[in-house]
Amino acid sequence: MDRFGVWLSAVAVRRHALFDHKRVADFGCGFDARLARELLPRVDEMLLVDVHLAGDLKDHGKVHAIEGRIEAVLPTVASRSLDIVMCLSVLEHLEHPQRALDGFCRILAPGGLALINVPSWRGKPWLELSAFRLGLSPAAEIDDHRRYYDPRDLWPMLVQAGFRPSEISCKRHKFGLNTFAACRVPT
Numbered sequence: 001m002d003r004f005g006v007w008l009s010a011v012a013v014r015r016h017a018l019f020d021h022k023r024v025a026d027f028g029c030g031f032d033a034r035l036a037r038e039l040l041p042r043v044d045e046m047l048l049v050d051v052h053l054a055g056d057l058k059d060h061g062k063v064h065a066i067e068g069r070i071e072a073v074l075p076t077v078a079s080r081s082l083d084i085v086m087c088l089s090v091l092e093h094l095e096h097p098q099r100a101l102d103g104f105c106r107i108l109a110p111g112g113l114a115l116i117n118v119p120s121w122r123g124k125p126w127l128e129l130s131a132f133r134l135g136l137s138p139a140a141e142i143d144d145h146r147r148y149y150d151p152r153d154l155w156p157m158l159v160q161a162g163f164r165p166s167e168i169s170c171k172r173h174k175f176g177l178n179t180f181a182a183c184r185v186p187t
Contacts, residue, residue, distance in 0.1 A: 009088050009117050009180075010035055012173055016182040017113055019043050022083040025107070027070050027100070028090030033057055035088070047082065049073050071096055074103035082107050088117040089178075092145045101161035111187040114163070116180070118149040123177030149179045158183050 019039050025047035026036045033048050040046060040062055048057055048065045058065040066073050070087075071094065085104045091097045104114045119127055124145075131142040147153075151170045158168050163183040170181040 009174075009178075010038075012117065012180050013086060013088070013115050016115055016169075017084050019084065023047075023081065023109075024084045025049065025077070025082050025086065027073075027085065027087045027104075028093075029053075029086075035086070036063075047077070070094060070100055074100060074107070077103070077107045079106050080109045080112075083109055083112050085112070085114045088115070089119070091116060091118050092147055092149070093141075095146065097147070098157055098160065101157055105162040105183075105185065108185045110185055112185045114158075114181070114183040114185075116154070116158075116183070117173075118154060118179050119145065120150050120172060120177060120179045121148045122150075122172075123174070124148050126177055151179050151181075154179050154181055 019042045021044050023045045024039065024043045026033060027049045029036050029048045029050050031050065031052050032054055036046055036048055040060065043062065046063045048063055049070060051067060051069065053065045053067055057063050085108055087100065087104065091100060094100055108114060127137065127142050131137040131139040151172060155168060155170045158170065158181060159165055164186060167184040167186060168181060170179065173180040
């Protein structure tokens with residue numbers, strides 16, 4: 001079930017972004033950074049941020065790997081230094097999600113794109129069923145969720161972060177179980 005959800009997120013990401021010759025960041029990429037690994041041949045640079053990262057990623061020539069919490073790492077990233085920022089199924093775990101969104105807007109270059117995926121309120125019971133009753137998803141990850149986001153919850157946060165309403169696409173996806181936002185910084 002989790003793999004299918006990850007696959008659907010990757011489809012949404014590919015639909016919204018062209019990665020060729022871009023400076024890309026994946027915040028909360030996971031230890032193995034599966035999506036980032038797939039994109040590495042196409043990008044110029046990749047910033048990977050997670051609490052722990054695989055050793056081969058740290059040694060990769062295109063990768064700048066930072067182990068740490070997103071809230072601590074974001075202030076160290078240069079303003080307007082990235083073309084694409086991804087934060088997929090991570091924002092719901094953060095204590096201060098608005099600070100992260102503010103940081104994503106700050107570090108994107110003009111014309112840059114933020115791609116955000118979060119679980120929705122409609123997805124909450126399904127995630128809990130999968131994790132707590134069926135054992136198909138990691139229970140500890142679902143227990144760590146601090147909030148859920150419908151488009152009406154996430155959209156105002158994106159505007160507050162500095163993205164223009166006309167540059168935000170914020171919709172339900174994954175059969176309504178998640179909310180996906182693509183936000184472009186004006187050129």
